[in-house]
Structure formats: C-alpha cells, structure tokens
Amino acid sequence: MKVYKIAQIPGDGVGRDVTAAAWAVLTKAAEAGGFRLEGREFPWSCKFYKETGAMMPADGIETLRGFDAILLGAVGWPAEVPDSVSLHGLLLPIRKAFVQYANIRPHRLLPGVQGPLKAEGFDILCIRENTEGEYSGAGGRVHQGMDNEVAVETSIFTRKGVERIIRFGFEQARARRGKLASVTKSNAQKYSMVLWDEITKALAAEYPDVEVTSYHVDALAARMVMAPESLDVIVASNLFGDILTDLGAAIQGGLGFAASANINPDRSAPSMFEPVHGSAPDISHLGIANPIAAIWSGAMMLEHLGEAEAATAVMTAIARTTAAGIGTVPGEDKTDTITKAVLAAIA
Numbered sequence: 001m002k003v004y005k006i007a008q009i010p011g012d013g014v015g016r017d018v019t020a021a022a023w024a025v026l027t028k029a030a031e032a033g034g035f036r037l038e039g040r041e042f043p044w045s046c047k048f049y050k051e052t053g054a055m056m057p058a059d060g061i062e063t064l065r066g067f068d069a070i071l072l073g074a075v076g077w078p079a080e081v082p083d084s085v086s087l088h089g090l091l092l093p094i095r096k097a098f099v100q101y102a103n104i105r106p107h108r109l110l111p112g113v114q115g116p117l118k119a120e121g122f123d124i125l126c127i128r129e130n131t132e133g134e135y136s137g138a139g140g141r142v143h144q145g146m147d148n149e150v151a152v153e154t155s156i157f158t159r160k161g162v163e164r165i166i167r168f169g170f171e172q173a174r175a176r177r178g179k180l181a182s183v184t185k186s187n188a189q190k191y192s193m194v195l196w197d198e199i200t201k202a203l204a205a206e207y208p209d210v211e212v213t214s215y216h217v218d219a220l221a222a223r224m225v226m227a228p229e230s231l232d233v234i235v236a237s238n239l240f241g242d243i244l245t246d247l248g249a250a251i252q253g254g255l256g257f258a259a260s261a262n263i264n265p266d267r268s269a270p271s272m273f274e275p276v277h278g279s280a281p282d283i284s285h286l287g288i289a290n291p292i293a294a295i296w297s298g299a300m301m302l303e304h305l306g307e308a309e310a311a312t313a314v315m316t317a318i319a320r321t322t323a324a325g326i327g328t329v330p331g332e333d334k335t336d337t338i339t340k341a342v343l344a345a346i347a
C-alpha cells in the first residue's frame with residue numbers, strides 16, 4: 001500500500017480546528033482510495049514562539065524536507081506575537097526554502113453557496129508569485145522611534161522568478177479555458193512591473209493558443225467584481241496576488257471557501273497546502289470556523305500527490321455538503337457539523 005508522509009502544522013487559532021477537520025476527511029478518502037496518509041504533527045505556532053523564541057526550530061526546514069507534503073492551518077496571534085514576526089518566522093521561510101513559487105488559489109461558487117454578486121458562473125484560478133516580490137523581507141528601519149525615522153521595504157523581482165511564475169500561469173491557462181490575465185501596476189511602478197510586462201509579452205509568443213491580457217491591479221480588482229465570468233487564470237505578484245485572492249474569497253462567499261496550494265512545480269521539495277484564511281483569534285474559541293477551505297486545500301494536496309480519484313471524492317463530498325445547505329452561511333454551522341457532513345458524504 002502506498003504511504004505518504006504528511007507534516008501537519010495546525011498553527012494558531014482556528015488553524016487547529018480546520019486542520020483536524022481536513023485530516024479526518026483526507027484520511028477517510030485515503031482509506032477508500034487504497035492508500036495511507038502517515039501524519040506527524042508539529043506544534044510550530046505563536047505559542048511555540050512564546051516558549052522558545054522562534055516560530056520553528058533551527059532545523060525545522062530540514063525536518064520538513066523529509067515529508068511528501070505539508071498541511072498547514074493558520075499562523076498568527078497578534079495579541080502575543082506581531083504578525084510580521086509570525087509570518088516571516090514560519091510561513092514565508094517554508095515557501096522560500098522549498099521554492100514553492102506558485103501559490104494556486106481557485107475561486108468559484110460551491111453548490112448552494114450564495115456569493116455577494118449577481119454573477120454565478122465564474123471560475124477563476126489565481127496564481128500568486130510566492131517567494132519574492134513585495135514579501136522578500138528586504139529593507140530596514142533607521143532612527144527608530146525618532147521624528148526622522150525612515151523605513152524601507154524593498155520589492156525584489158528577479159527575471160528568473162518572474163519568468164517562471166508567468167510561464168506557470170500560461171501553462172495553467174493552456175490547460176483550462178486559454179485566457180491569462182497578467183497583473184501589474186506598471187504605470188506607477190516603473191521598474192519591477194515593467195519587467196513583468198516585458199516578460200509577459202515575450203512569453204506570449206511561445207503560447208499563441210493563450211489569449212493574454214495585461215491589466216493594472218486596480219482595474220483587475222474592479223473586473224473581478226463587475227465581470228468575474230470574463231476571467232480564467234490570473235497571474236500576479238506576491239502582494240497583488242495576496243490582496244486579489246481575498247477579493248476572490250469574498251466573491252466566492254467568504255474566506256471559509258478559499259483554498260490554496262503552495263506548489264514547488266519541479267517537485268524538488270515538498271509543497272504546502274493551507275486555507276487562505278488566517279487564525280481568526282476573534283472567533284477561534286467558538287467552534288464555528290468553516291473547515292471547507294482547509295478540506296479543499298487537502299484535496300489539492302491529494303491531487304498533487306497523484307491521487308486524483310481521492311481528490312475528486314473529497315471535492316464531491318464538499319459539493320454534496322454545501323448543496324445540502326450545510327456550511328454555506330458563515331458562522332451558521334459548527335465546524336464539527338460541517339466536518340461530519342463531509343465525512344458522511346465521502347463515497
């Protein structure tokens with residue numbers, strides 16, 4: 001029997017609840033599919049930071065390297081640890097170390113879910129650059145706390161990094177409806193974003209079957225609301241992709257439905273799967289976090305591992321659950337109720 005080693009990092013707040021839910025569903029799907037998921041849980045989180053002074057141990061990355069995939073919940077507990085510390089201490093180092101340069105985030109309405117828009121037939125795949133750009137962590141502060149304080153945050157865009165993510169976007173578009181929206185703000189940002197536009201144009205010649213359109217991020221955000229059905233694949237930088245995918249989550253009914261996969265396309269290191277949402281400290285004690293985003297992210301993990309049938313079984317179970325009206329309205333059903341419904345719907 002095929003066995004996959006999965007590192008589980010539930011993290012903070014609702015991350016703990018939704019990861020447990022996803023794990024229950026995924027292990028059941030594995031059993032039905034004739035393979036096994038062997039999990040090992042790591043307590044890396046803001047609590048871990050408070051105890052040890054680091055979000056993960058010094059050899060954390062090397063430890064994770066031995067796994068087939070990573071299932072992550074959510075990171076952040078701002079009352080105890082600044083968000084910039086928790087993000088740059090766990091999530092971003094993993095994405096960078098494992099060259100998970102493509103963050104894939106699907107946005108479509110699940111059956112029975114009422115989004116805020118009139119449009120219902122949209123199906124968008126957002127590809128977010130995941131290892132550089134505005135989240136490079138380069139910069140600094142001088143004269144801290146003084147009137148003349150200066151803070152600099154440097155965006156780093158390398159030709160290699162931009163080329164590989166845009167190429168990834170073209171490949172995804174080719175495999176779907178053949179349309180790619182390449183996102184910049186190259187009228188205002190005249191170096192990095194102009195490079196992005198130039199590379200988009202150069203690669204377009206290699207993909208004559210893909211219709212590529214360059215958008216400014218503000219115009220694209222408006223289009224996502226006004227005409228989401230006109231979009232297929234979106235490729236955007238780290239920051240723009242981060243923002244646009246919260247908008248994507250909103251139009252698909254809320255963050256509880258927004259899944260994501262941090263992919264290492266070369267498969268030279270594990271990929272990581274996590275819901276788009278954060279740790280939601282305000283509701284984390286209520287047991288009402290929607291686990292669907294985490295379960296959907298888990299289905300993306302199964303797909304990546306080559307277990308397409310099991311991935312489809314999980315997505316079908318999610319669709320049956322929401323079609324029955326369970327988990328469709330934020331805060332209405334308990335995490336446990338939704339999880340049990342998905343488990344019961346697994347064939």
Ligand code: GGG
Pocket residue numbers: 072073074075076087091242274275276277278279
């Ligand atoms: N599950 C995702 C999570 O923990 N998100 C926290 C966050 O702020 N992430 C920013 C990012 O995805 O770059």
